[in-house]
Amino acid sequence: MIDQSTICAISTAPGNGAIAIVRLSGEHALDICEKVFTPVKSKKISEQKANTVHFGTIQDEGEIIDEVLVSLFKAPHSYTGENSVEIACHGAPFIQHRILQTLIKNGARTANPGEFTQRAFLNGKMDLSQAEAVADLIASNSAAAHKVALQQMRGGFSSEIAGLRERLLNFISLIELELDFSEEDVEFADRTQLTKLVNEIKSLIEKLVNSFELGNVIKNGVPVAIVGNTNVGKSTLLNALLNEDRAIVSDIEGTTRDVIEDTINLGGITFRFIDTAGIRTTKDRIESMGIERTYSKMKQAQIVMLLVDADRDMDRINESLVSVNKTIDRNSQHLVVCINKIDLIENPQEIAKNLIGMQAEDKLLFISAKQKQNIDALTAELLKSVNMNKVNEQDVIVTNIRHFEALKNALGSIDRVNDGLQTQIPTDFLAQDIRECLHFLGEITGDISTDEVLGNIFKNFCIGK
Numbered sequence: 001m002i003d004q005s006t007i008c009a010i011s012t013a014p015g016n017g018a019i020a021i022v023r024l025s026g027e028h029a030l031d032i033c034e035k036v037f038t039p040v041k042s043k044k045i046s047e048q049k050a051n052t053v054h055f056g057t058i059q060d061e062g063e064i065i066d067e068v069l070v071s072l073f074k075a076p077h078s079y080t081g082e083n084s085v086e087i088a089c090h091g092a093p094f095i096q097h098r099i100l101q102t103l104i105k106n107g108a109r110t111a112n113p114g115e116f117t118q119r120a121f122l123n124g125k126m127d128l129s130q131a132e133a134v135a136d137l138i139a140s141n142s143a144a145a146h147k148v149a150l151q152q153m154r155g156g157f158s159s160e161i162a163g164l165r166e167r168l169l170n171f172i173s174l175i176e177l178e179l180d181f182s183e184e185d186v187e188f189a190d191r192t193q194l195t196k197l198v199n200e201i202k203s204l205i206e207k208l209v210n211s212f213e214l215g216n217v218i219k220n221g222v223p224v225a226i227v228g229n230t231n232v233g234k235s236t237l238l239n240a241l242l243n244e245d246r247a248i249v250s251d252i253e254g255t256t257r258d259v260i261e262d263t264i265n266l267g268g269i270t271f272r273f274i275d276t277a278g279i280r281t282t283k284d285r286i287e288s289m290g291i292e293r294t295y296s297k298m299k300q301a302q303i304v305m306l307l308v309d310a311d312r313d314m315d316r317i318n319e320s321l322v323s324v325n326k327t328i329d330r331n332s333q334h335l336v337v338c339i340n341k342i343d344l345i346e347n348p349q350e351i352a353k354n355l356i357g358m359q360a361e362d363k364l365l366f367i368s369a370k371q372k373q374n375i376d377a378l379t380a381e382l383l384k385s386v387n388m389n390k391v392n393e394q395d396v397i398v399t400n401i402r403h404f405e406a407l408k409n410a411l412g413s414i415d416r417v418n419d420g421l422q423t424q425i426p427t428d429f430l431a432q433d434i435r436e437c438l439h440f441l442g443e444i445t446g447d448i449s450t451d452e453v454l455g456n457i458f459k460n461f462c463i464g465k
């Protein structure tokens with residue numbers, strides 16, 4: 001149910017700016033605006049045409065707060081689908097807050113995060129996956145992320161899903177009719193047509209499910225944990241990869257106590273390098289917390305880059321490989337072992353021979369972070385670990401984990417429908433699988449949603465969006 005109150009918020013970024021926008025939306029947006037805004041032209045704001053802009057002053061009990069521009073939108077032709085007003089004022093936080101307070105004094109309440117977009121969704125201006133894409137668009141920080149978010153906000157795959165869902169809904173009503181007439185042996189739903197539709201749905205969903213691996217990479221970057229004993233050169237390597245000095249480099253053991261994260265664009269893909277505290281046993285509490293965190297970062301990474309110091313004894317080198325082996329899962333993670341400081345030793349191959357626990361799929365590189373030797377080969381190896389072969393350039397890409405989960409569930413149920421059609425299972429079982437598929441598809445577009453799901457989605461939005 002849509003809450004009927006009129007909401008207001010500052011929609012521009014916090015802090016000083018040239019201009020700021022205070023937004024007002026809801027049934028009483030125009031009346032509230034009228035109480036605080038005096039246009040230079042005498043005509044009342046509520047009598048003005050929609051989609052017009054007006055110059056005037058905002059007043060609080062007779063005191064002028066600012067000269068502003070007011071934009072008018074009338075339901076249903078606004079972003080939220082409700083009456084809306086935007087006040088563009090001078091950008092001092094003091095002015096913005098005074099205006100907000102005045103609006104509240106006159107009957108508005110402050111908006112929750114994402115509440116404008118939530119209302120746009122509830123009023124049918126966009127479906128749920130489009131609303132989610134609005135947040136992605138605001139957060140986009142690379143050309144690829146921008147492209148997929150914009151595509152999704154403008155309809156993306158949700159219109160296709162909605163269309164297929166609509167057709168499946170037609171079938172379920174026919175099948176349910178058959179169930180009503182179960183005494184008689186009638187078949188209202190054409191099984192050949194239904195099989196065709198099921199296959200269409202299946203191939204779309206499969207394509208979308210497969211796109212997620214890349215979608216996730218585009219949206220979140222590839223997490224790479226750089227791990228190793230202290231002083232092996234992790235920070236130096238990070239700097240070599242970043243080509244700048246952002247992490248702390250020093251020869252004092254345990255300098256990197258906390259987890260430092262930095263992103264770098266390699267071949268159009270964002271990698272998130274996580275420079276971790278070295279793995280070793282320590283009595284220092286703060287340092288051991290850092291080491292704890294190293295293990296948890298290692299588990300979350302898509303690529304684990306183990307750095308070893310070529311200049312150390314073999315036991316110490318193998319010790320770190322043993323810890324990594326215990327922690328990572330090669331089904332979902334790649335291991336790249338880098339033998340660093342090759343400038344210091346004669347025969348790095350000797351180390352390679354004595355490494356314990358390397359597996360066939362693991363990669364081994366010999367580098368010097370300080371001398372920047374073989375950094376390009378390492379970069380190439382990282383890019384190879386990101387599997388992008390499954391997706392074509394023009395394909396729609398799923399970036400949202402909620403959509404991914406719903407699609408996987410929908411695929412499971414559509415597979416059961418398909419099997420059921422082939423093995424001619426009883427109609428009531430078939431109907432149940434179809435209903436389940438409809439449910440999961442509906443979760444994506446928001447045709448099926450709960451307050452909890454909506455709450456979780458919109459709580460992560462900015463205020464004013």
Ligand SMILES: Nc1nc2c(c(=O)[nH]1)N(C=O)[C@@H](CNc1ccc(C(=O)N[C@@H](CCC(=O)O)C(=O)O)cc1)CN2
Nearest residue numbers: 011021051071073076077078079080081086116125465
């Ligand atoms: N000042 C301002 N800038 C903004 C937004 C906004 O709400 N205000 N937007 C959003 O936050 C984005 C633009 N999106 C918008 C989408 C729809 C409508 C809108 O009024 N749609 C109506 C009327 C369309 C028409 O003119 O015919 C509609 O869909 O019925 C406005 C903004 C980005 N920039």
Ligand SMILES: Nc1nc2c(ncn2[C@@H]2O[C@H](COP(=O)(O)OP(=O)(O)OP(=O)(O)O)[C@@H](O)[C@H]2O)c(=O)[nH]1
Nearest residue numbers: 230231232233234235236250254255256368369370
């Ligand atoms: N000769 C040589 N020295 C290196 C190389 N890479 C790093 N070093 C040196 O090794 C020392 C430690 O480097 P860091 O990058 O601070 O090592 P770290 O692994 O981040 O160390 P912690 O933060 O203590 O865990 C520094 O003196 C670096 O200059 C290399 O390829 N060759």
